[in-house]
Amino acid sequence: MSQQAPVIISSESPFASDVFAKRHPALIERLTGAWPFGPGQRKALSELAEEGVHGVIRPLPDSAVDAQLWHEWGSAYYGRRWVEVPFLWAESFFYRRLLEAASFFEPGPWQGVDLFAPFKQAELAGEVVSAEIAALDDVADLADDERGQALLLSSLWGNRADLALQITSGRYVQASGLVADDSERLWKLLLSAPGGTVALVADNAGSEMLADLVLIDHLLACGLAGKVVLHVKPAPYYVSDATPVDVADCLRALLHGKGEAQAISERLHAAAAVGRLQVRADAFWCSPFDFTVMPQSLRDELGSAVTIFKGDLNYRRLVGDRWWDPATPFAEVTNYFPGRTAALRTLKSDVVVGLQTQQVGDLDQAGTSWRTSGTHALIQVHP
Numbered sequence: 588m589s590q591q592a593p594v595i596i597s598s599e600s601p602f603a604s605d606v607f608a609k610r611h612p613a614l615i616e617r618l619t620g621a622w623p624f625g626p627g628q629r630k631a632l633s634e635l636a637e638e639g640v641h642g643v644i645r646p647l648p649d650s651a652v653d654a655q656l657w658h659e660w661g662s663a664y665y666g667r668r669w670v671e672v673p674f675l676w677a678e679s680f681f682y683r684r685l686l687e688a689a690s691f692f693e694p695g696p697w698q699g700v701d702l703f704a705p706f707k708q709a710e711l712a713g714e715v716v717s718a719e720i721a722a723l724d725d726v727a728d729l730a731d732d733e734r735g736q737a738l739l740l741s742s743l744w745g746n747r748a749d750l751a752l753q754i755t756s757g758r759y760v761q762a763s764g765l766v767a768d769d770s771e772r773l774w775k776l777l778l779s780a781p782g783g784t785v786a787l788v789a790d791n792a793g794s795e796m797l798a799d800l801v802l803i804d805h806l807l808a809c810g811l812a813g814k815v816v817l818h819v820k821p822a823p824y825y826v827s828d829a830t831p832v833d834v835a836d837c838l839r840a841l842l843h844g845k846g847e848a849q850a851i852s853e854r855l856h857a858a859a860a861v862g863r864l865q866v867r868a869d870a871f872w873c874s875p876f877d878f879t880v881m882p883q884s885l886r887d888e889l890g891s892a893v894t895i896f897k898g899d900l901n902y903r904r905l906v907g908d909r910w911w912d913p914a915t916p917f918a919e920v921t922n923y924f925p926g927r928t929a930a931l932r933t934l935k936s937d938v939v940v941g942l943q944t945q946q947v948g949d950l951d952q953a954g955t956s957w958r959t960s961g962t963h964a965l966i967q968v969h970p
């Protein structure tokens with residue numbers, strides 16, 4: 588890479604500043620409304636809300652399971668205001684502190700309880716998901732390549748169903764357009780190594796995971812993938828990020844859907860039983876770093892697969908959460924990554940690469956918040 592762009596510090600970005608000033612306090616308010624938390628948890632949550640807006644970053648208590656790790660990871664940041672440190676690190680630590688406040692890792696009744704479950708479950712039981720499940724019967728009649736493209740786009744736009752984004756922006760945002768579309772290259776890549784391993788690094792549960800599972804079924808059924816490894820988060824994170832339980836919930840929703848949905852769920856269960864579909868939840872996915880410091884074991888694993896990264900956060904971590912010139916080639920910033928890579932992402936933060944300068948000018952002129960509102964999306968592939 589010729590030159591690294593500066594890392595995004597939240598105070599330099601109106602979008603990132605708002606995440607701390609508005610999104611996090613609103614989320615904490617919703618959580619306190621959704622759970623019968625006791626006084627200790629309520630106090631910890633309201634202190635976290637206050638700290639995020641007016642205070643300085645406090646470390647985890649020494650008694651926390653991973654206190655030592657986070658003490659190291661954040662040594663340069665404790666005692667500073669949340670918006671004055673790298674956005675990527677601070678958001679990740681916020682979600683870790685949220686779990687601490689809700690006693691997620693502590694032995695006791697709240698241990699392992701997904702505090703975002705009420706929101707995830709409401710989405711899965713909602714009309715959007717029912718309509719998606721019903722529509723699968725029509726998609727099944729399409730020719731293979733047409734069906735593949737329809738499922739790829741549905742997995743891509745499923746990323747708009749982001750519960751963190753909805754907390755401050757209302758329900759679903761209207762889709763607008765693709766600012767980069769390497770989908771043809773992605774199909775060529777998959778066709779060039781049929782029967783290989785595809786790694787799908789997932790983002791959100793619910794509607795998006797449902798679409799991801801349907802795409803995975805297609806890749807396995809057409810022989811484009813011999814095996815799919817579905818990477819999810821080991822713990823609740825960024826509100827709607829999928830965990831293994833969310834994968835199981837989506838498979839169950841498909842199973843109860845009858846018709847093609849039921850058939851997909853049965854095929855995926857069968858694939859899981861023989862190891863053709865594997866679910867992995869590596870601790871690295873909840874760490875506050877970009878993928879340049881990915882552990883060697885994960886690098887090796889993804890290096891021999893075609894890896895599809897879903898969503899905004901994975902994009903920020905793949906290209907680096909930096910103030911890139913949007914015309915910087917995607918290949919240049921992902922060159923360090925060991926394998927063949929695709930990013931499927933709706934744009935929900937400042938970071939973007941691989942666009943044309945003229946195109947960026949036109950988008951800026953249109954006056955919309957195209958980089959952060961989830962109205963635009965991209966499919967980028969390397970090599």
Ligand SMILES: O=P(O)(O)OC[C@@]1(O)O[C@H](CO)[C@@H](O)[C@@H]1O
Pocket residue numbers: 606610678746749751752790791825897898899900901903935936
């Ligand atoms: O990874 P996802 O679910 O697509 O998006 C995560 C997100 O909602 O969280 C961050 C702000 O809180 C942004 O990067 C992005 O908007």
